[in-house]
Amino acid sequence: MVARTRQFLLVEPVAKTPYPPLGLMKISTWLKRRYKGCRVFGTIGDEIPAEITRPDRVYVTSLFTWDLEKVVRTVNTYADRFPRAKISIGGIAASLLPDDVERGTGIRPHVGLIKGAEACPPDYSLTFGRKLDASITFASRGCPRKCRFCCVEAHEPGFHVRDGWRRDINPELPRILFWDNNWLASPNFASDCEQIRKLGKVVDFNQGLDARLYDKAVAKEMSTIRLRPVRFAFDNVAMEKHVLRATKLVREHSPGEIRVYVLYNFDDTPEDLYYRLDVLNRNHVLAFPMEYRRPTATKTKFPGPHWNSALLRAMKLTLLYYYRRGMITESRTSFHSIYGRTPNQFVDRLYEIYEYDKTLKRKPTS
Numbered sequence: 001m002v003a004r005t006r007q008f009l010l011v012e013p014v015a016k017t018p019y020p021p022l023g024l025m026k027i028s029t030w031l032k033r034r035y036k037g038c039r040v041f042g043t044i045g046d047e048i049p050a051e052i053t054r055p056d057r058v059y060v061t062s063l064f065t066w067d068l069e070k071v072v073r074t075v076n077t078y079a080d081r082f083p084r085a086k087i088s089i090g091g092i093a094a095s096l097l098p099d100d101v102e103r104g105t106g107i108r109p110h111v112g113l114i115k116g117a118e119a120c121p122p123d124y125s126l127t128f129g130r131k132l133d134a135s136i137t138f139a140s141r142g143c144p145r146k147c148r149f150c151c152v153e154a155h156e157p158g159f160h161v162r163d164g165w166r167r168d169i170n171p172e173l174p175r176i177l178f179w180d181n182n183w184l185a186s187p188n189f190a191s192d193c194e195q196i197r198k199l200g201k202v203v204d205f206n207q208g209l210d211a212r213l214y215d216k217a218v219a220k221e222m223s224t225i226r227l228r229p230v231r232f233a234f235d236n237v238a239m240e241k242h243v244l245r246a247t248k249l250v251r252e253h254s255p256g257e258i259r260v261y262v263l264y265n266f267d268d269t270p271e272d273l274y275y276r277l278d279v280l281n282r283n284h285v286l287a288f289p290m291e292y293r294r295p296t297a298t299k300t301k302f303p304g305p306h307w308n309s310a311l312l313r314a315m316k317l318t319l320l321y322y323y324r325r326g327m328i329t330e331s332r333t334s335f336h337s338i339y340g341r342t343p344n345q346f347v348d349r350l351y352e353i354y355e356y357d358k359t360l361k362r363k364p365t366s
């Protein structure tokens with residue numbers, strides 16, 4: 001009797017980011033290594049690939065907690081469609097809210113990383129509809145800091161290095177994306193730099209580098225690799241001196257463009273956001289404002305103690321309509337004309353933008 005070829009289906013319920021689900025790409029390699037000759041399919045949402053007839057197992061990932069309802073619906077669709085398949089649920093949202101997932105699906109999700117898959121390189125033949133020009137990897141997991149607004153500790157507890165990250169690199173792709181949470185804290189920093197130098201590819205640590213750890217020695221070492229762009233985070237005003245020192249060091253040692261993530265809507269005020277944006281703009285640094293959302297929130301809008309829905313909406317609109325890719329560019333003139341010259345003007349502008357947007361939405365009466 002000829003054994004039936006095993007089939008596996010990997011599902012990304014919601015595709016909202018430009019990057020494919022790395023966890024599923026790793027699971028694909030892991031399955032192909034464990035079950036020689038098996039077939040692995042990837043899909044987004046409820047679209048079942050025509051070639052799949054009877055999957056042995058369906059893996060469903062999750063990302064944002066506010067999309068959890070859709071994750072639950074997707075899981076239930078596959079459970080009904082393939083009642084004999086075992087269904088596994090994982091990913092960040094499921095790790096943060098396992099009880100909610102279990103309540104909605106009757107399935108207890110996997111919390112955290114799957115050890116076996118974590119050790120495997122991503123399967124680059126499975127990119128879930130994305131065009132990839134970069135390998136994706138982590139040289140470390142977790143973060144030694146525990147910032148109050150961050151959920152890294154919940155799904156990547158502790159901090160450890162990944163010695164074998166080079167195995168994740170696809171030689172045919174020109175760039176490498178590192179998704180480390182805090183690479184500069186890694187004891188492997190110098191040896192990682194050496195390996196990056198040897199590979200000769202452009203690299204991007206796109207979760208940002210910790211400006212507090214970016215000193216002269218680090219800047220010198222970093223100048224030997226092709227880091228484009230250089231990213232930091234300006235999460236609160238207390239970070240100002242670190243961010244300014246780090247950006248100055250980058251300029252002295254490397255040619256890379258500097259981008260800074262600016263968190264807002266946590267415990268900051270709109271005036272405090274204006275202050276940080278103004279500091280960056282005055283120093284000709286690109287600012288990338290990022291709205292804080294509670295990691296376990298199941299709805300998208302969640303105004304912090306000093307914000308409201310109108311201000312949040314207006315801030316989003318400014319990034320959508322005035323700035324390319326949500327980033328505040330260097331021009332001082334456009335910064336002033338959009339956000340004003342003082343914190344008070346900034347708040348007034350946001351309310352004006354909000355009101356103007358409302359008038360656009362109003363249906364004309366005939």
Ligand code: SF4
Nearest residue numbers: 143145146147150181
């Ligand atoms: S340094 Fe970054 S990754 Fe680490 S806890 Fe703070 S926000 Fe999270």
